[in-house]
Amino acid sequence: MIRASFFFSNMAAGALQLAVALLSLFSAVLSFPLGPETKHTTTCGYESCHATKPNMLNVHLVPHTHDDVGWLKTVDQYFYGDRNDIQHAGVQYILDSVVDQLLKNPDRRFIYVETAFFYRWWKRQSSSAQQTVKQLVNEGRLEFVNGGWCMSDEATTHYSAVIDQMTIGLRFLNETFGACGRPRVAWHIDPFGHAREHASMFAQMGYDGFFFGRLDYQDRMHRMVQKEQELLWRASDSLTPPTADLFTGILPNGYNPPEGFCWDQSCDDPPIRDDPDLEDYNVDDVVMRFLTIANSQATVYKTNHIIMTMGSDFQYENANLWYKNLDKLIHYVNAQQANGSKVNVLYSTPSCYLQELHRANLTWALKTDDFFPYADSAHDFWTGYFTSRPALKRYERISNSNLQTCNQLEVLGGPASRQGPFGEGESQTMKKAMAVAQHHDAVSGTEKQHVANDYARRLANGWQRCQVLVSNSLAALSGSSAKRIYCDNLNISVCPLTESSKKFSVSVYNPLARPVTRPVRLPVNGTAYAVSDANGKAVDCQVSTREVRRNRGFAVNELVFQVQAPPLGYSTYSVSLRQAGPRPASAQPGAPTVIQNKFLRVTFDPDTGLLSSLSNLETKQSIKLTQNFYWYNASDGNNLESNQPSGAYIFRPNSSTPFVISRTAKTETIQVQFPHMVQEVRQWFAPWVSQVVRLHGDSRALELEWTVGPLPIDDGLGKEVITRLDTSIKTSEIFYTDSNGREVLQRKKDFRPTWNLMQSEPIAGNYYPINSRAFIKDDVDQLTVVTDRSQGGGSIHNGSLEIMLHRRLLYDDVRGVAEPLNETSNIFPEGLVVRGRLLLSLDPPSVAADAHRPLAQEVVMQPLLTFTNGDLSPNTRLEFSGLQAALPPAVHLLTLTQWDKDSVLLRLEHQFQSWESKVNSQPVTVNLQKLFSTLDVLGMSELNLSANQWKDEMMRFSWTSLPLTDGPLWLDPSTWEVTLRPMEIRTFLLRVSLR
Structure with missing residues (x-):
């Protein structure tokens, strides 16, 4: 059956024959997301659940393993069971053993989560073994939950990368198992706090519910008393309910079994000894202890159903230990029903448990904020990992941008882009490396050092392969076969080509769906250069002196010029060395009093050299602004209150007052030869902290480029370095942060929206994740800070x-x-x-989002520079855009990636919340057929967010909470025109052909 109505829109009667042909042409693509048809010997999903007993306490035992996609060991080491001297864990043996044990008893159940591991294991199985596993899946005995490539972190991940990693995992399950492989439940049992945006994404991916294990210890106690450990999470203030509503359950033991009931080879609990002739017979004791635990747990949940996670980290390597004892536990506990017991134990899964909660038809508590910060006791706030491993966090963010560029150019360049040593797989290595990097012990920075190195190596290998694809695509689009060179060390001003060549070209590819203007900074050795754009027009440029960092590269100067890149396209600039010219601008001692362009005015204190004010010249706003660097002395755990030290996870300063990092030399400033280009103030605060305050000629944002390290530890003190902006804005102890780069949440000092907080860590307990931006405001002024990676922050004063x-x-x-x-x-x-970089903007609160949302997207989706040496061929196409026109300001092209030979996956998102902007918080309509300049869109069908279900077939459980208020209904004007409402992401499978 055809999946979309567009075939007949605006179609004359004479075209009916063409339509019939198109129906045949598209049928294969439009059935793809559902995966292969499967014949069920029984049933999977909710229909495969064991029966429960209505008048009893039903205890759902969920056998599971939690397999970190890297943590103490690398992904490879965990899969193969290598380096057991670090941790005994081998995922391949877990899956071998579980499948063997499931076959021995049809009542048994098991859930599996991390597709990255299952994919590896599956590829190594024989066809007969694969058929056996398919049968287990079709019968609901082996069930996938979550189903992403990994179980992603929720604090430090960007929403675009999370969507990608979920899509790659769920697509594999669809292709392999069909509908029976589709998870019904999201499962984040180990991440260290939970983001509202993750819940919103899971809801839009079609999940019926979400379970996790970690929440603040005070929050848990409050919810246990109120019986609110199961709730309805309204995860968006812009999307009309129930679009982003997600039933959420908090597991009773984190993700571990009840105390005394762990039967893995890594556990010490005694097995069930059920031979009455033996002296150590213990069935009566086991049953009594289990009934006590079950009845106690039932007192803090609302229904006559409770859940117990029977497993933990890398368990079930010898699944016989677990299942043999679980079989006995179920048998002996249920046997007590003959003696009047009201407890019924059964093998179950999270989806089967969720189904029973849905059948209860109760009214559930409503939550609209998030679950940050997380503390597991009074002095143990897990807020350090918001910043841990800042270099890896930045590399992950750059890699995400590179991957989107790689995906886009694979589409725009057509089949020619995929010519290379890896054929169709040029982009797959990068996709999988980025997916692994989203794991909650990867980008979070909470892994061992050798594992962090492995994540970075994977990203580097993926980008090397993508470079082949990017080069092929740009060659096809430009008509030039000149060798493309990539300068991956420009962040430290190193590029061998620009340092040595007298003539070269720079192609600037812009992955955003709107034009971008930005400065380019290249290390050079010459003193004067001529730069021309794609039309041969001269471009203003500036050469200034620079510092050589760590003897890497040999350039003594830096060339700066502005580039403009079209939407989803590139523009090429020619650079040539001039024989003579003015001397480069050089650093001159003395603190400046002011730098300004036509938008901003920045003043400095003449005595300290620090920032003193920031003014928006367009809106006539001005605030006092002082910025400095400080460090918190990290607790070593040796104090009266607690023995908890700061570490990769935990932030615990030993004082609420940080140490100021004093400058050891006078501030230096560059006397700029071209003031309309760039103005810089270089500041040194210590041998290990410096900063460049930079104002570009046409920028509405002030750039603070900070360099920190190596942090000195000779004094025996761990250090946690911050920058603090102190302003005249009256904030009333409130500030705002983004959630995974999307919606903004309000934060208030020493306050939690859903319980009365007893604050025990005045600094760490007020830190929140900042993924791309944070701001403070009052009725008149809003100061927004855009970050270039995920970091932690707060508003303490x-x-x-x-x-x-x-x-x-x-x-x-x-x-x-x-x-x-x-x-x-x-x-x-x-x-x-x-x-790193911080970008500061000052605006009236009513229009601030119009500036900071596009600015944040520019930082996340940064242009890619490629270089060619010498002259280009005269027939080279120097400029190209993949779009017929730029998208409206409110619309962001989130995803454009090749899906199969003739189809692409497209995601468009409305990037404004409903209350943010008078202009941009309105519905926007886009015509998909008129979107691309080089692609004919022949057909389309809409999918859910994760592209594993047709949108109109995505049916989710409905839940009762507080009364819902219906929002306005916006319909698409026509088949090809799609309307995006605030914060809406729409996903389409497009059948395309190259023009």
Whole structure:
């Protein structure tokens, strides 16, 4: 059956024959997301659940394993069971053993989560073994939950990367198992706090419910008393309910079994000894203890159903141990029903448990905020990982941008882009590396050092393969076969080509669906250059002196010029060395009093050299603004209140007052030869902290480029470095952060919306994840800070915003990683040096989002620079756009990626919340058929967010909470025109052909 109505829109009667042909043409693509048809010997999903007993307490035993996609060991080491001297864990043996044991008893159940591991295991199985597994899946005995490539972190991940990693995992399950492989439940049992945006995404992916294990200890106690450990999470204030509503359950034991009931080879609990002739017979004791635990647990949940997670980290390597004892437990506990017991135990899954909660038809508590920050006791706030491993966090963000560029150019360049040593797989390595990097012990920075190195290596390998694809695509689009060179070390001003060549070209590819203007900074050795754009027009440029960092590269100067890149396209600039010219601008001692362009005015205190004010010249706003660097002394755990030290997870300063990092030299400033280009103030605060305050000629944002490290530890003190912005804005102890780069949430000092907080850590307990931006505001002014990676921050003082930049610690925080967060490298053996950027903008609150949302997207989706040496061929196409026209300001092209030979996956999102902007918080309509310049869109069908279900077939459980208020209904004007409402993401499978 055809999946979309567009075939007949605006079609004359004479075209009916064509339509019939098209029906045949598209049928294969439009049935794809559902996966292969499967013949069920029984049933899967909700229909495969064991029967429960209505007048009893039903205990749902959920056998499971939690398999980290890297943590103490690398992904490969975990899969193969290597390096057991670090941790005994081998995922391949877990899956072998579980499948064998499931076959021995049809009542048994098992859930599996991490597709990255299952995919590896599956590829190594024989066809007969694969058929056996398919049968287990079709009968609901082996069930997939969550189903993403990994179980992603929720604090430090960007929503675009999360959607991608979920899509790759769920697609594999669809292709392999069909509808029976589709998870019904999201399962985040280990992440360290939970983001509202994740719940919103899961709801839009079609999940019926969400279960997790970790929440703040005070929150848990409150919810246990109120019986609110199961609730309805309204995860968007813009999407009309129930679009982003998600039933959420908090598991009773984290994700571990009840105490005394662990029967893995890594456990010490005694087995069930049921031979009455033996002296150590213990069935009566086991049954009594289990009934006590079950009845106690039931007192803090609302229904006559409770759930018990029977498993833990990397368990079930010898599944016989678990199942043999679980079989006995179920038998002996249920046998007590003959004696009047009201407890019924059964093998179950999270979806089967969820189904029973849905059948209860109760009214559930409603939650609209998130679950950050997370603390497991009074002095143990898991807010350090918001910043841990800042270099890896930045590399992950850059890799995400590179992947989107790789995906887009694979589509725009057509089949020619996929010519290479890896054929169709050029982009797959990068996709999988990025998916693994979203794991809650990857980008979070909470892994061992050798594992962090492995994540970075995977990203680098993926990008090397993508470079082949990008080069092929740009060659096809430009008509030039000149070798493309990539300067991946521009972040430290190193590019061998620009440092040595007298003539070269720079192609700037823009992955955004709107034009972008930005400065390019290239290391050079010449003193004067001529730059021309794609039309041969001269471009203003500037050469200034620069510092050589760590003897890498040999350039003594830096060339700066503005580039403009069209939407979803590239523009090429020619650069040539001039024989003579003015001397480069150089640093001159003395603190400036002011720098300004036509939009911003920035003043400095003449005595301290620090920032003193920021003014928006367009809106006539001005605020006092002081910015400085500080460090918190990390607790070593040796104090009266608690023995908890700071570590990779935990942030615990030993004082609420940080140490100021004093400058040891006068501030220096560059006397700019071209003031309309760029103005810089270079500041040194210590030998290990410096900053460039930079104002570009046409920028509405002030750039603070900070360099921190190596953090000194000779004094025996761990250090957590922050920058703090102190302003005249009256904030009333409130500030705002983004959730995974999308919706904004309000934060208030020493306050939680759903319970009365007893604050025990005044700094760490007020830190929140900042994924792409944070701001403070009053009725007149809003200061927005856009970050270039995920970081932690807070507003500890009125009118203040602080952001943690770097951490170097001397003690492990006793959360399992078993090594201090003390990063070094071959280049920086004395400690890691990290460089980053903060972008500051000042606007009236009513229009601030119109500026900071596009700005944040520019930082996330940054242009890609490729270089060619010498002259280009005269026939080279120097400029190209993949779109017929730029998308409206409110619309972001989130995904454009090849799906199969003739179809592409497209995601468009409305990037404004419903209340943010008078202009941009309105519905926007886009015509898909008129979208691309090089692609003919022949057919389309809409999918859910994760592209594993047709949108109109996505049926979810409905839940009762507080009364719902219906929002306005916006219909698409026509088949080809789609309307996006605030915060809506729409996903389409397009049948396309190259023009």
